[in-house]
Amino acid sequence: MNKSLFSLAIGGFAIGLTEFVIMGMLPDVASDLSISITQAGNLISMYALGVVVGAPILAGATSRFRPNLVIIAMMLAFSLANFLSVISPNFELLLLSRFFSGLPHGAFFGVGAVVASRLASEGKQASAVAVMFSGLTIANVIGVPLGTYIGHHFSWRITFGIVALIGLICAIAVKYWVPSLEGIKSASFKKDLKILKKPELLLIVAITSIGTGGLFALLSYIAPLAINVSKLPEVWMPYLMIIAGLGMTAGNLLGGKVADRIAPSFAILIFLSSLVVVLLAIYLSAENIYALGFLVFTATAAALALASPLQMLLIKNSKEAEMLGSSLGQSSFNIGNALGAFLGGLPLAMGYGFRSSLLVGMALAGSGVLMSLVYIYSFKRSVSSANKEVMIECGS
Numbered sequence: 076m077n078k079s080l081f082s083l084a085i086g087g088f089a090i091g092l093t094e095f096v097i098m099g100m101l102p103d104v105a106s107d108l109s110i111s112i113t114q115a116g117n118l119i120s121m122y123a124l125g126v127v128v129g130a131p132i133l134a135g136a137t138s139r140f141r142p143n144l145v146i147i148a149m150m151l152a153f154s155l156a157n158f159l160s161v162i163s164p165n166f167e168l169l170l171l172s173r174f175f176s177g178l179p180h181g182a183f184f185g186v187g188a189v190v191a192s193r194l195a196s197e198g199k200q201a202s203a204v205a206v207m208f209s210g211l212t213i214a215n216v217i218g219v220p221l222g223t224y225i226g227h228h229f230s231w232r233i234t235f236g237i238v239a240l241i242g243l244i245c246a247i248a249v250k251y252w253v254p255s256l257e258g259i260k261s262a263s264f265k266k267d268l269k270i271l272k273k274p275e276l277l278l279i280v281a282i283t284s285i286g287t288g289g290l291f292a293l294l295s296y297i298a299p300l301a302i303n304v305s306k307l308p309e310v311w312m313p314y315l316m317i318i319a320g321l322g323m324t325a326g327n328l329l330g331g332k333v334a335d336r337i338a339p340s341f342a343i344l345i346f347l348s349s350l351v352v353v354l355l356a357i358y359l360s361a362e363n364i365y366a367l368g369f370l371v372f373t374a375t376a377a378a379l380a381l382a383s384p385l386q387m388l389l390i391k392n393s394k395e396a397e398m399l400g401s402s403l404g405q406s407s408f409n410i411g412n413a414l415g416a417f418l419g420g421l422p423l424a425m426g427y428g429f430r431s432s433l434l435v436g437m438a439l440a441g442s443g444v445l446m447s448l449v450y451i452y453s454f455k456r457s458v459s460s461a462n463k464e465v466m467i468e469c470g471s
Contacts, residue, residue: 079194080206082248083187086150087210089241090180092218093157094122094211096238097173099223099313100231107231108166121170122177123409130181134402135267137182142190142398143253147246149179149186154242160235181409184208185402188386193256198335201383205331208382212327215320220313267396276392276400278450283385283407284414286347286443289354290378291415292436294319297371300429305364318368319375326376331383339384339391340454344447346384349377350440358433415439 097104097118105115137145156175163169188204195203222234270276301307301315326346334342353374360366386404393400415436422431 077194077203077206078248078252079254080191080203082245082252083146083191083207084210084213085241085248086146086153086183086187086245087207088214088218089150089153089210089238089245090183091211091214092222092241093153093176093235093238094180095215095219096222096226096234097122099219100226100234103226103231104169108169110166114166118170118173120413121173122180123413125174125177126180126409127406129178130185130402130406131399133178133182134185135396135399137186138267138396138398142186142256143249144255145186145398146183146190146249146253149183150242150246150249153179153183154239154246157235157239157242161232161239181402181405182398184386184405185400186398188401188404189390189397190253190256192387192390194254201334201339201387202328202331204386205327205383208327208379209324212320212324212379215323216317219320220317223313267399270393270396270400273392275450275454276389276403278446278453279385279388279392280403280407282343282347282443282446282450283381283404284410285439285446286343286350287378287381287408287411288415288418289347289350289436289438289440289443290374291412292419292432292439293354293357293371293374293415295416295419296423296429296432299423300361300432301364301367304361304429305367306362307364307367315368315371318372322372322375323379325372326379327382329376330380333380334384334387339388340447340451342384343381343388344444344451346377346380347440347443347447350374351437351444353377354433354437354440358430358437361430361433411439 101112101115101118104110104118105112108115133149137148153176156172156178159172159175160169163172184207187207191203191207192200222237225237226234297315297319298312301312302309307315330342330346333345353370357367357370357374360370382404385407386401389400389404390397418439419432419435422435423429
């Protein structure tokens with residue numbers, strides 16, 4: 076693996092670990108700080124808020140600087156914020172540290188995606204972006220289960236300390252392995268914000284925010300579905316989540332390869348359509364525990380396969396403000412996370428069955444399919460030259 080891309084993957088691993096490991100450690104954090112599980116759940120929401128706020132602001136404000144230096148600064152701030160979680164004496168400070176931890180998340184992936192695509196050989200830009208995202212998906216397979224185990228059997232503070240250390244390792248790796256690239260000297264945050272007036276860019280943000288909500292409507296309520304409908308023993312739930320992480324890893328790499336061969340917009344249409352079909356299959360066969368495992372793998376693969384083509388499409392439609400445009404992907408994914416969890420929980424709260432959240436997931440992913448068709452139809456010329464333009468922009 077290319078050392079430059081590997082160093083970015085290390086950062087992706089650290090970010091993926093801190094974002095998702097908290098979910099498995101909520102009971103331990105709640106017990107240690109004498110708060111309720113519901114209160115502890117705000118630590119997840121506060122991190123997501125940090126991502127949504129930090130992604131466009133930090134990426135836009137730093138676009139004039141060398142991307143490798145920006146990434147180093149982001150990871151140092153990330154490590155400091157996670158170290159603050161280690162030493163937080165109370166819930167309020169921990170909540171604040173989670174917000175600060177989320178701030179560099181979107182900017183790291185936004186700037187990192189541009190760097191990865193610039194360093195890639197012609198026709199391999201999406202695959203290079205997928206390598207960076209592989210760190211995040213591998214974190215779900217290896218890092219999150221291990222971090223949860225450490226947090227449960229030793230201390231959740233140790234887990235956050237490990238995250239801070241990995242962040243420092245990433246910063247050092249980027250310093251020595253990522254070449255110095257020029258920033259956009261003519262950029263200004265005010266000027267960059269003009270890209271938000273572009274209807275095609277806003278449509279991509281909407282596709283991401285709503286379409287990916289289909290996955291989170293599934294994952295947010297996978298435990299009650301698996302335990303009560305599929306009759307999966309509760310002790311086996313971590314293994315189902317590992318299967319989901321493996322699907323994310325496989326889908327991420329697949330998405331990069333597909334987006335290098337066809338226009339990213341068509342790749343998005345294919346993967347979102349696949350997600351709708353898989354969610355329907357889960358709805359119809361949820362009683363079968365083996366089918367559930369296979370279909371969860373397939374659903375997470377289809378959803379994470381969207382990452383690279385969406386990033387390439389954001390970069391393509393953010394000419395001269397690629398850092399800001401690319402960072403919107405992570406903000407949108409986190410909006411999808413919140414939207415899927417909230418809307419998916421409504422039918423459950425109304426007393427409908429455990430499968431009902433899947434119907435919401437199908438509606439969200441299906442809406443993404445419809446919007447993808449609108450994008451392809453409305454911007455035909457843009458779609459037909461998508462791969463060519465991305466190569467030119469990323470190589471310049």
